[in-house]
Amino acid sequence: MRFGFVMGEIGHGLRRNVSMVISVILVTFISLTFVGTASLLQLQIGQMKNYWYDRAQVAVYLCTEVSPGDVCPQGEASEDLRATVEExxxxxxxxxxxxxxxxxxxxxxxxxxxxxxxxNSVAKYVSPNQLNETFWVSLKDPSKSLIITESFSGVAGVEEVRDQRTYLDQIFSILNAASIAAVGIASLMLVSAALLISTTIRLSAFSRRREIGIMRLVGASNFYIQLPFILEGVVAATIGSALAAGAVLSVVQFFVQGYL
Structure with missing residues (x-):
């Protein structure tokens, strides 16, 4: 096989189908950038989740003078009730x-x-006695927070027990949904890129059907005929992949490491 001839055919095909080649490069670039960014987002979400979950606390709020009567019938938590909670x-x-x-x-x-x-104008209308006295509890294993929550729910002098992980779950569920959506979009774009590459190869072959016919007449093998067209798609996809890798590295360098 003449390597020089194959490379010449690739260059000729790329020049002849510039618009299609640019389309393949752009679609590959955008789709792989989405894939890389979504993967980085999922990794970052996992790290953030582990970091914040380990620091999540359970808050045991004691009754105040303004607590609802059905929850705190005894009124504000006394020193004895506070001591009972601490014990x-x-x-x-x-x-x-x-x-x-x-x-x-x-x-x-x-x-x-x-x-x-x-x-905030609201702040000046709040007095200290209106705010709950609170026991902030850090756990050895934050996943066992339900034990603390159930232990103090309904206890005299306790208005409410809150697990901070419930707030984190809401935030991370939104972030996970965004990450999944990005992966879905990226997958569709990858399929589009594959179809576009296939179409580019077919159009390139169709535009040179006369040359292909001559090559068949002189006994050229199918592999020898098809290889330049396949490599045209590979070259365009490789350029798009390289651009996507550069974009993802830029995100890591200037955003993830620079700001997070």
């Missing part, structure tokens, strides 16, 4: 699951509220 946290039943906990009083909760809502 329960220290009990042999729950202690093996608890890494650490700390108590946040009215004033600390108020200071945090004022910091978070600084500049």
């Amino acid at each position: 329960k946290l220290k009990s042999p039943v729950l202690k093996p699951y608890i890494k650490e906990y700390f108590f946040e009083n009215h004033q600390q909760a108020f200071d945090k509220f004022q910091e978070q809502f600084a500049g």
Whole structure:
């Protein structure tokens, strides 16, 4: 097989079908960029999930003077009720699951509220006693948070028990949906790229049907005839793949490593 002849035919075909070649390059570039970006997004979501889930806490909110009467019939949690909750946290039943906990009083909760809502007109109408005193509980295994939640639900002096993982689940479900959608779009575009490459090869062969007929007459094999057309598609797809790899690397370099 004459290598020079094959390469010459490839170059001739690429020049003759410039518009189709550019289309293949663009579709391959966009589809593979979507695939790479979706893979990076899924990887980043997994890392974020592990990071934040390990730091998720369970908040045990004590009753305040403004708590609903059906939940806190005794009114604001007294010192005795607060001590009872803390003793329960220290009990042999729950202690093996608890890494650490700390108590946040009215004033600390108020200071945090004022910091978070600084500049908001609502902040000036809130007093310390309206905000819950809270036990913030960090677990050795955050997946066992249901044990803490069930242990304090309905306990006298406790208004509500919240697992921060429920908020994280909502956020990560949205991010996962976005990632799956990106993968779906990328898959469709990859199929489109494959079909476009096939169409490009067929059109290139059709445009040179006279030359192909002559080659058949002189005894050229099918492989020898088809190889230049196949390689034209491969070259265009390779260029698109290289551009996609460069785009994904740029995302990693300037966005993931630069900002996250």
